[in-house]
Amino acid sequence: MVDFGRVIMVLFTSTYFILLVWISSTAATTDPTHVAALKAMFQSMNSPSQLGWPTNADDPCGQSWKGITCSANSVTQIVLSNLALTGTLLPYGFQDLTSLTNLDISNNNLFGPIPYQLPPNVQRLNFAHNNLTGAVPYSISNLTSLTDLNLSHNQLQQALNVNFQYLSTLSKLDLSFNSLAGDLPQTMSSLSGITTMYLQNNQFTGTIDILANLPLHSLNVENNNFTGWIPERLKNIDIQSGGNAWSSVPAPPPPPGTPPVPKSNQHHKSGGVSTTGQDASSGTIDEGKKSGIGGGGIAGIVISIIVVGAVVAFFLMKRKSKKSSSDVEKLGSQSTAPLPSNEVHEVTSVQTSSVFDLKRFDTSASINLKPPPIDRHKSFDDNEHSKKSTIVKKTVTAPADVQSYSIADLQITTGSFSVDHLVSEGSFGRVYRAQFDDGKVLAVKKIDSSVLPNDFSEDFIEIVANISHLHHPNVTELVGYCSEHGQHLLVYEFHKNGSLHDFLHVSDEYSKPLIWNSRVKIALGTARALEYLHEVCSPSIVHKNIKSGNILLDAELNPHLSDCGLASYVPNAEQILNHNVGSGYDAPEVALSGQYTFKSDVYSFGVVMLELLSGRKPFDSSRLRAEQSLVRWATPQLHDIDALAKMVDPALKGLYPVKSLSRFADVIALCVQSEPEFRPPMSEVVQAMVRLVQRANMSRRTFGSDHGGSLRGSDEPAIQDI
Known part of the structure; x- marks a missing residue:
C-alpha cells in the first residue's frame, strides 16, 4: 500500500530544495556592467589561462571566479597579485565597478598607462611592481574614499599632477621607485589622515616643507633632488632622507608665533634624520642629542651671537661718529683707517627674519669689516642713510x-618666418610651423620686441625655466627656446588640428562640425588644465588669456591649453592683455581694474563653454546689437530648456542628449556670474563636468556612428574614454 503521506513529504522537500537553488542562483546573477568590465580587463591582459575564468560564463559572483569577491550581485574586490599577468589595462570599464573597494593587480608584468577612469569608490588601489608608464592620472583626485594608494616600482614619469585636497582619508601613499619629477603639489598639505608616505627613488625637486604639519609616522624621501632643509617637525618621526641636496648651512629660524616642535613620540622611532637610508635606531646618536640641545637650538644660539655682534658693532660705530668736529678735521688730513679689530665684529650674513629686524636700529642688514671713507661734510648718520642697498640678482x-x-x-625650419608658415598671431607674438629634417614638426612662438625688449635676455631665460616646469596632459608642452641677437622665441609641441577657434568659426573643406561628445571632452580637458594651473602648481598660476584660440586640438581632438605661464612671468603682461578688452572673454572686473585673478580665468572658461554650446563668437559685431555680446545674450536663456534648445549650435543638427546639454548650461551659468566671489573654483568645475560625463553615458551606442568632428585627424574616442 502506498504511503501517500511519505510521498507528499518527499515531493514537498524536493520542491523546496529546487526552489532554494533557483532563488540562490537568481540572487547570484552578477550585475551585467560588472561582468562587462571584468571581461574587458580579461581580454586586455591577454586572456590569462592562470585565472581559470570560464570562457563563456557571465556570473563571477555566482561561480566564484578566481580573485573576485562579491557582495550580493556586485563585485567588491579584485585581487590578482603575483599571477604573472601580462598585457595592459584598458582605459575604460573600471568606472562601472561602483561597488569595488579593493583593486590589487600588483606584482605582475602589466605595461602601458594607468587608466584615467578608476573605480569611483575604491579604498585600496595597488598597482605596484609592474611596468606601468606615463603619468599618475589626475583622476585619482576624485577617489575620495581612498585610504591606501600604492603605485611603487613602475616606470611612471612627469610631475605629480594630483589634487590631494579631497583625499583626507588617505593614510598610506607609496610612489617609490618611479621617475616622477617636479615639486610636490601644494595640496599635499591637505592630507589630514596620512601616516605613511614613501617617495624614495624618484626625481622630485624643491622642498618638503608642505609635509611638515602632516600626521606622519613614517616618511622616506631618499634619492631624489630635494633641496632646502628638513622641517624640524619631521625630525621626530621615522624619516629616511639620504641622497638629496639638502642645504648644509643652518636652517633659518621659524617665523614668530610658530608653535614649538613637539617632543618625539616614544611609540615611533627617533634619533633624528637618517642620511644613509638606515633607521636612526641603528645606534648612531647625534652629538646634539647627547647634550640635550638639538640642531635647531644650536642654530638659534649661533644666530643670536651674530645678532648681538651686529648690535654691538653698530653702537660702537655710532659712538665713534659722535666725535667732535675737531676730531673730524684731524681725520680729514689722514688716510682712512679701519676700526680697531677689537671694536668690529665681522658679520657675514644677518638674515632679516622675523626674529630680529635691523631696520629698527637704522642700519643696513649687513655690516662690512671696513667702513666707507668718511666725508667731512656729512655726519656718519647721513653717510649711512645715503647708501643704496645692493641687490645681487x-x-x-x-x-x-x-x-x-x-x-x-x-x-631654416620656418622658411625665414615666412607667411606660408604662419599659424596664428596672439597678444605676445606670432606662431610659426617649423618643419625639421627628421620629419618632426614643432610650433615656434616669436615674442614681439614690444613684449620683451632686446636687453631682457636674462628675464627670458627665467621665463623659460618657469614654463618648463609645467607638465600636464592638457597643457601644451614647452620643447625648447632660442635667445640670440635680441630675439626671444619659445618652441612648443605642435598640434595638427589647430585651435578650437578655427574649428568653431573657420570652416573649410577639410573639417566637419564638432559633435557633442567632442565639445564636452574639450571643455573637460581645458577645465583640468586650468585646475592644474590654479590648484596644483606651486606657485599657482593665473593664465589671464583663456580663449578658444589658445586651446589647441591634437589628432584625437584632445585639448591642450597654450600660453600657460607666459602672462604670469612676462613683465607688464596685464597692460599688453588689456589692449584686448572688448573681445568678449574678459570678466567685468578686469575691464574696470585691469587685474586678472583665478576668478577671471573661471569667467573666461565659461565664455569658451558658451562658444562650444552655441557655436558663436564671444563678441560678434555683425549680429544684431542685442546679440553681439555672447554672455549678455545667452545668460538669461541658460535655465530655460526651450530657449536653450534654440541657442545650440545649428551645426549639431539636434544630435545631443537634452539632459547633458542642460547640465552643461548649468556649469556655464556658474562660471560667467558677474560677481567673482560667486564663481566656483576650477576643481568644482571639473567635478561637475565629470559628473556630467558619468551621467550622460554618451557612448557611440547612444547615437550609432559617432564619427563627426574632423577629417584632419583620426576618429575620436567616445566620451566615456576621456
Missing part, C-alpha cells in the same frame, strides 16, 4: 630638459 640658467635652438635653425 640671482643667475638663472636654462633648464636642461628643454633644447636650445639657434636663430639659424629656426629660420
Whole structure:
C-alpha cells in the first residue's frame, strides 16, 4: 500500500530544495556592467589561462571566479597579485565597478598607462611592481574614499599632477621607485589622515616643507633632488632622507608665533634624520642629542651671537661718529683707517627674519669689516642713510630638459618666418610651423620686441625655466627656446588640428562640425588644465588669456591649453592683455581694474563653454546689437530648456542628449556670474563636468556612428574614454 503521506513529504522537500537553488542562483546573477568590465580587463591582459575564468560564463559572483569577491550581485574586490599577468589595462570599464573597494593587480608584468577612469569608490588601489608608464592620472583626485594608494616600482614619469585636497582619508601613499619629477603639489598639505608616505627613488625637486604639519609616522624621501632643509617637525618621526641636496648651512629660524616642535613620540622611532637610508635606531646618536640641545637650538644660539655682534658693532660705530668736529678735521688730513679689530665684529650674513629686524636700529642688514671713507661734510648718520642697498640678482640658467635652438635653425625650419608658415598671431607674438629634417614638426612662438625688449635676455631665460616646469596632459608642452641677437622665441609641441577657434568659426573643406561628445571632452580637458594651473602648481598660476584660440586640438581632438605661464612671468603682461578688452572673454572686473585673478580665468572658461554650446563668437559685431555680446545674450536663456534648445549650435543638427546639454548650461551659468566671489573654483568645475560625463553615458551606442568632428585627424574616442 502506498504511503501517500511519505510521498507528499518527499515531493514537498524536493520542491523546496529546487526552489532554494533557483532563488540562490537568481540572487547570484552578477550585475551585467560588472561582468562587462571584468571581461574587458580579461581580454586586455591577454586572456590569462592562470585565472581559470570560464570562457563563456557571465556570473563571477555566482561561480566564484578566481580573485573576485562579491557582495550580493556586485563585485567588491579584485585581487590578482603575483599571477604573472601580462598585457595592459584598458582605459575604460573600471568606472562601472561602483561597488569595488579593493583593486590589487600588483606584482605582475602589466605595461602601458594607468587608466584615467578608476573605480569611483575604491579604498585600496595597488598597482605596484609592474611596468606601468606615463603619468599618475589626475583622476585619482576624485577617489575620495581612498585610504591606501600604492603605485611603487613602475616606470611612471612627469610631475605629480594630483589634487590631494579631497583625499583626507588617505593614510598610506607609496610612489617609490618611479621617475616622477617636479615639486610636490601644494595640496599635499591637505592630507589630514596620512601616516605613511614613501617617495624614495624618484626625481622630485624643491622642498618638503608642505609635509611638515602632516600626521606622519613614517616618511622616506631618499634619492631624489630635494633641496632646502628638513622641517624640524619631521625630525621626530621615522624619516629616511639620504641622497638629496639638502642645504648644509643652518636652517633659518621659524617665523614668530610658530608653535614649538613637539617632543618625539616614544611609540615611533627617533634619533633624528637618517642620511644613509638606515633607521636612526641603528645606534648612531647625534652629538646634539647627547647634550640635550638639538640642531635647531644650536642654530638659534649661533644666530643670536651674530645678532648681538651686529648690535654691538653698530653702537660702537655710532659712538665713534659722535666725535667732535675737531676730531673730524684731524681725520680729514689722514688716510682712512679701519676700526680697531677689537671694536668690529665681522658679520657675514644677518638674515632679516622675523626674529630680529635691523631696520629698527637704522642700519643696513649687513655690516662690512671696513667702513666707507668718511666725508667731512656729512655726519656718519647721513653717510649711512645715503647708501643704496645692493641687490645681487640671482643667475638663472636654462633648464636642461628643454633644447636650445639657434636663430639659424629656426629660420631654416620656418622658411625665414615666412607667411606660408604662419599659424596664428596672439597678444605676445606670432606662431610659426617649423618643419625639421627628421620629419618632426614643432610650433615656434616669436615674442614681439614690444613684449620683451632686446636687453631682457636674462628675464627670458627665467621665463623659460618657469614654463618648463609645467607638465600636464592638457597643457601644451614647452620643447625648447632660442635667445640670440635680441630675439626671444619659445618652441612648443605642435598640434595638427589647430585651435578650437578655427574649428568653431573657420570652416573649410577639410573639417566637419564638432559633435557633442567632442565639445564636452574639450571643455573637460581645458577645465583640468586650468585646475592644474590654479590648484596644483606651486606657485599657482593665473593664465589671464583663456580663449578658444589658445586651446589647441591634437589628432584625437584632445585639448591642450597654450600660453600657460607666459602672462604670469612676462613683465607688464596685464597692460599688453588689456589692449584686448572688448573681445568678449574678459570678466567685468578686469575691464574696470585691469587685474586678472583665478576668478577671471573661471569667467573666461565659461565664455569658451558658451562658444562650444552655441557655436558663436564671444563678441560678434555683425549680429544684431542685442546679440553681439555672447554672455549678455545667452545668460538669461541658460535655465530655460526651450530657449536653450534654440541657442545650440545649428551645426549639431539636434544630435545631443537634452539632459547633458542642460547640465552643461548649468556649469556655464556658474562660471560667467558677474560677481567673482560667486564663481566656483576650477576643481568644482571639473567635478561637475565629470559628473556630467558619468551621467550622460554618451557612448557611440547612444547615437550609432559617432564619427563627426574632423577629417584632419583620426576618429575620436567616445566620451566615456576621456
